Structure formats: C-alpha cells, structure tokens
Amino acid sequence: MPRLLIRSGKSPLTVLSHEQSLAASQLGVFGSNSGNILFYSAVDRVLSVPGTELVPNSYVTERPAVNRDYVARINEEFDGFVLPMANSYRDTFLAHLERQAWVIENLKIPVTVIGIGAQLPYGTDFDTLPDEYVRVVTRFTRAVLDRSASIGVRGEYTAKMLRHMGFGDEHVRVIGCPSMFGNGQLGPLVKKVDRLEASSRLAINYTPKVKGVSKLVMANTGKYANSVVVPQQHSRLALMLWGENPARVPDKNMPIHTDHPLYREDRMRFFVDQRTWVEFMAEQDFCFGTRIHGNVAGVLAGTPSVVLAHDSRTAEMSEYHGIPWRLYSDLPPDVDAATLYEEADFDEFGKRQPETFARFVSFLEENDLPHVFQPGNENPEYDRALAKAKFPGPVHTLMADGEVGREQVMSRLRWLRQGHAGDSMRPEYAFERPFLDEKPSPTGAGLVKQIAVLEKEVTRLRKEMHKLQTAPAAARTTLTKVPRRLQPVARRVVRAVQERLR
Template identity: 45%
Template sequence: MARLLIRAGKDPFTAVAPETTLTQDVFNSNSGNFLFQHSVWKALDVAPHELVANSTLSERRAASADDAARIDEEFDHFVIPMANSFRADFADKLENLTRLIEQLTIPTTVIGIGAQAPADRSFDALDGVRDVTQRFVAAVLERSASIGVRGEFTRDFLVHLGFPGDAVDVIGCPSLFLHGPDHEVHRKVEALGRESALGLNLTPEVPGIGAFATEQAERHPHLTYVGQDQHDLRLLLWGVSHPHVADPLAPTHLRHPLYQQDRMRLFVDTWSWYDFLAQQDFVYGTRFHGNVAALLAGTPALMLAHDSRTLELAEYHRMPHRLQPHFDEPVSVDELYEATDLTAFNEAMPERFERYAAFLERNGLEHRWQPGRDASRFDTRLAEAMFPPAVHTLAAPDLSEVASRLEWLRHASVIDLTRHPQRYEYPFNTPTYQGAGSRTARLAQQRDAKIQRQQERIDDLTARLVRLETMTFRGFLVRVARKTLSLVRRG
C-alpha cells in the first residue's frame, strides 16, 4: 500500500459549511480549485492506496525542515494538482511550495500547472515569476519524470526558460477527465427562448463585464449567476461588496438586481454544483472552471476567453470558445449558443484523456482506469456523503439564508475559530513555522515569557499562602496552650 499526500483544500467527501469555507479559506480563494483537485483524487483513489489532503498548508507559509521530514517519513508520493500558478500574485505561495519540495526525497508530481498572461501571450508579462518558476520546475523535475502543464503556451514558456521539451507534458486541466475518456456533451434544446434556464459565470475585473452581466440579467429572467471566488461567497453570506471592483453594474454588491432578486448562487462542493448546472440549458462566461463544471454536468457551455490561461485551455481541450478580452459591444446569447459546436470537444476527449493517463503512468501513479484497479471505495464514499446546499443571497424570500447566518453566528463569531463546532480540522496539519527571526517565533517567545512570569507569580503566592496557613495554625496552638496553662495554674 502507498500513501499519497495530495495538494487539496479538503478531500472530496468532507462537507464544510460555507461560513467555515470562507473563514478558513478551505477552497483556496476559489471554488473552481476543487474541480481539478477532486478529479485527480478520483483518478488516484484506488485500493489499497491511501490519500490524504494537505489542505494546501504547503504554500500558506514557509516550510521548515520538520515539515519535509514528516512528509518523507509518512508518505510515498507528493501529488500536486495546480492551476494558473505561474503568475505574479501567486509568487510568494509558489516560493513556499518550492522550498518544501527542495527538501523532499520522495517522488513529487505536478499535474496541470499553467502560466497566466494577457491574451496576446507575451512572455514579458511573466518576468516577475521567471526566477521562482525556474526553481520550482527544477525541483519538481529532480523528483519526477516530467511535469504536466496546461497547454502549449506554458510548455513554450518552460522551454524558453531552458527546460527540455521532452520533460514537459501538455495534459490540459485534469478537471475535464473526471468522467474518463468517454464523456460527451450534446445540446439539450435546438434553440434558446425566453424561458430557457441559463447559467452565467464571470470575472468582475474584465473591462465592460458589468454592463454585459446586467444586460444579460435583464434580457433573460431565468438566468442565474454562479459565483466562484471568496469575494462572491462573502457577498452572498454577509452582504460585503467586492473591495476591488468599482463598476456599479457588476454583480459585486448587494444592490445589484441579480442579488436583490436572489439570482446568484455559489457552491462549496463540486457535486452539488454539477447537479445544479445539469438543470440548465446553456452556460457561458469568462470562468474556465465555471464552464468546465457545466460540461461535466452534461450541459453545453461556451468560454469567453479573456487571457492566455483560459485561451490555451480552451484551445487544448477544443472547448467551444471565442476570444473576449473586453466587453465593449452587446453580446447576444442566441449567437453564442448558435456558435456552441461540441463536435470537436467530444472528438478530442479520448485522445486528450490518453495523454493524461500516460502522464500519470510515466510518473508512477496508478489510476482507476488501468485494468484491474479497484476504485469502488471512492464511489461508495461519494454516494454516502452529504453536502451543503447552494449558497443564496440574503434576499432569499423565505429568510432562510438570514436565519442560517444567524445560526452560525450564534455558535461562534468569525474570529472565535477555536470553539466553533463546525471548524474544519486539517487532515495533515503541520507545526507552526518558528524559524529564526520570524514574527511567529517572536510571538511564541513573548507568549512563553508571559507564561513563565505567570507561573513564577503563582508559585510565589502559593508559598506565601502556605506560610500564612502555617503561621495561623501555630498562633492557634500557642493560644490554646496558654489558655490551658492558665487553667491549670488556677486549679
């Protein structure tokens, strides 16, 4: 039996409340991360092997030698499903993960990593992450046969950095291989109408997308916006607007019509997400995993690709897409649906899957699609699991969402995590980093000094109390003796 440590916010079966998901950032800022993490989990969860989620603690803080020693001792393989990780705002986390990998001796396999740049796909936009990317990939290739990347752009970037092309396997995003090589998607209706159920996903930072979203909501009364990131979840749970989006037409504040009409949803588990999207006629928008979730649910979807990462994935998987770096003209959903031809996607799936499976086998990872593998444990656990329902807005007409928030607050406030009954327990927690000179080390030293002073004070007070009790008892004996002596003398 092999033990595999998987980079994942949680395993696919553990239900975590939406409030706790947000407070502890279980989905790593975006629920779309669960799609590729749990798809990899499903692929590798074969008997008798054991899989453990690292809760992405490997990149939330700098690694220590103790962290690496524990992983080397307890696990046989470190499997790292990734996304668009070669980007500037992920550089510090990639640095932490790199430092950990450099200290490991066990095999380490990276699955589906990608670079992020504007739609023109210039390497100049990646200047800020060149050094950390070079270190990361070098550390991985010392511990694996190859690295799995999302698409041609990412492969070309790594070759540009000097890595051999035969060590870089283009495998796309593992999320799309959840159902294996035979998954196909077909149209449900011939044409869309006013009563059609539509799913919209979007990236609020894309220029002009607010006007696009508001217009779509007005034209299509049965359209639902499905959010994905932590700002969306905070908005739905607590009514807090996105702090970095100023566009009043974007559905990023509680005054937006989509919020007021309770036409926004967010799912903290993939399985309930798939169930919801399976009920839609068509899904479209700028979010890669928002559209992938629809395709995995069997619903046609069209990607509005706005940068290199979404474009290279759509091209590799031959997903229906069109380049849409900004929204400066009206968009017709009827035209989008008419352009959604799934023939190429369905035809490409078996060959793309074979590449993915070959990559896993090249790196010594057994998977459920190999002959004779027992994958029943995953299917049984998933069938037995229960997940939270979709998160609605606070404007839900039956006030159930407000009551749910009050119930959570009644148990514990957001900052009082230690006593919260729904706290998510990390399955592979690691000691708090206390490297020399770190803020954590200084706080620990201050805490220990305070405890020491308190203990010394307690010891001093205890000694004084003992002396007082002794002196009081002695005084009592003296008084008794004197009284007895007096009585004897009188007698």
C-alpha cells in the first residue's frame, strides 16, 4: 500500500473536541490559523484513493525538533511527501521554510508542493526583496524541484516572483489554492437575497493587523443584528474557550478581548473542522472580510463572498479563482456590507471554474499523484466516514446562552476537572495548607492490612517486570513474520523496549 506523508495537523476524519484542538500543540492542531484546515482537508480527500494511506506530519518537518533520524524515517517509511501550503513565502515564515528546505534536501522520495504563495505588501517591486528572503525562497524552491516535476503556486504574482528568481515557466504551475478543489469543480455563486437588510445573516472575517479593520467590524455588526465574526487565529480560540485575554489590547474596538460586546453577546464563531465550517457558511446570506480562507469557506458553501484584499496573497488568489474582491485601502474603513454586496460581480467565479479545476488536476497527474477524480479511483467510503463523523460544531464564547452554551461550558469543565489527583497537582490556584500535621502511624490490625496490600502490589509488579523482560525476545522471534517492508519499523520498536528495560 502506498504511503504518503502529508503536511497537515490531523486527518480530516479524526474527531477532536474544541479543547483538544487547541491543546494539541502550542499553535493548535491547525498550526496557528484555522484557515489551514481548508486546504489540507481538501488535499487529503483528493489523494485518498483506495489503497493509499495518508499520514499527517503534524507540522513537525518545519519545527526545530526535526533531526536526521526523523528524516531517515520519512525516507524509510513513505513513498512521497505532499505539502499543501499557503502564504509560506513570507518574512515571518523564513525560519520554518528553511528547516523544511533542509528536510527536503535530505529526502530520497518524491516531494510535491501544492498551492504555495508569496505574502508581500501589495505592489512590491521584486528588485527590492531582501537578500535573506530571496536566499531562503530560492533554496526551498530548488529543493522541491529537484524532487518533483513542478511546483504549484497560488497565483500569477507568485509565479512572476519565482521567475524573477530564475525559476522558469517549465517548472512553475499556477494552480490556485487546493482548498477550492476538495469536492471537484464548484458551481456558480448566486445571490441568495436581492439586497441585504438589517436582519440579514452575515459572516465577517477580519485580520487584526490590518489598519482600520475594527471600524469595519463595529460598523457592520452594529447595523446587522444577525451578523457574527469568524476569527481564525489560535489565540482567538483560547479567548473564546477560556476567556484568555491578550497581554495588550491596543484597540478596544477589536474583538480580541472578553470585554468586547461581540464576545459578551456571543456573536463570535470559531471552527476546528472543515465540514462544520462550510455547513455554517451555507446558512449565511453573505460573507466578507480580509481573510482569504474565511471567504473561501463561504464560496465552498455556495454563499456569495467578497474578499477585502490587503496584500499580494489575498489579491492574487481572489483574482485567479474569480472570487469578487476589492482593495481594502481604496474603500472607507467602515464600508457597508450592503455596498459590497450590491457592487460585486459574482458571475466571473463560475466562468473560471472549468479552467482552474482542469489546471489543478493536470498538476497532480504531472507529479504522478493518483486522485479521486480519475475513473476507478473514487472513494465513497471516505465520504461516508466523513459524513458520519461527529464533529463538535462551532465554538461559542463563554457567554453563550441556552442549551448550546451550557453544553460547551460543561465540556470545558470536564476538560479542566480530571479527577482529584489532577486537581491536587495543579501548578496554579493550588491550596497551600497553613499547617501540615503528620498522620499517626498505623498499628495493630491496620498495619497488618497495609502490609498485605503492599505484598499484593509487589507480586503484581514482579509479573509485569517478567512480561517486559521477555517482550524483546518474543518480538525478535516474531520479527521474521513481519513483512519485509515493515521490518525496519518493527526493529525500532524492539530496540525501544530494550532501551526502556536498561
């Protein structure tokens, strides 16, 4: 069975609670931005042909913990490494990108990058790019192309940048973002209502660092009573789950703290799975904001969406896919959703679909990646499993009302309350007794009873030790029965047991 290592936080079929999704790593299971869920879930489904195993890498290959032993395991255990990516050509990601480049340079298996893009200030001249940026981007791209037929980028802007660095059109394919193709070619975007009213259901996404965006949020949530904001950063999930405020709130109008009216009114929703996100977006009349994948979620649901582009990546991806977009700096900061809805041209999106989907499929086949859109490679079992999965749904704030609010608070309490032993070992809010008195030593019948209990425990531990001591020998005996392809893995298990016994 072919095995592919895939750059993702988890399998889309794995169900985690809201609390688990945040606690899975320092940046959450989705790697700091929940928008990542959309494109890695799409690639997972597209490549899930019967007989192929896809294994999430949990983003380890780009983190400081990666070493030569880990890379050796990839070479030994996998037939390919697939990297669904986003705006990874950016200055704040260079250290991660260079570690990823080092891993790829040491791989002997095919490597495929799907949907990488540049993030630069809108209109950046490529001659002004910093030397370090050019060096790391060049190193990563060259490492990938040494192990693949081509590299898939998000839009024409990124392709032009790579061309400027010496990577020709023979190796660079503009394929957009894979998040758009998880279920094949999408249909047209059709307005659900003629015009927006005060009661219309709106989903607003925002990027806190974008200048003036708090005015956009406050103006539209104030006018449209049924509007909600959909944050994407892991820190916002911590805010909603645990009331964890940032160390500093430079703009009180930004919904990033527990005193904000949108938090208090439970008008915030966070998603930790692709399916529940898209299902929620299908219930909305309109979606807009500065987050590209916040709007992609709307498009996937067939909900009219408008991107307020604020840099190269949001503009190039919107333009390539035909998603309606406006340059945010050209608009009033508090632009009315009704104006965006009325002025948007939603027709171009449907027209672009046949071409963009064909390009994506062609890229997969050029890189020898079988996919579910090929006749005979369909995988209905995957879709049935996804439909049956009991995902936890949208995250509400701690102020949520009604049954949903009570259930979510109970879930968080269960996560916190993990028995008396866990409570007694808490590093925070621990009770320190002012006077510790020693318990009297047991005597008579009490002492005899304690000795009997201890003897029984010693007998149990001796049996466990005997099992552990015989485990390596038993493992070596059965090692010859393991298929040749899996024997290296089995040997490592045996060695690990032996090390523990020493």
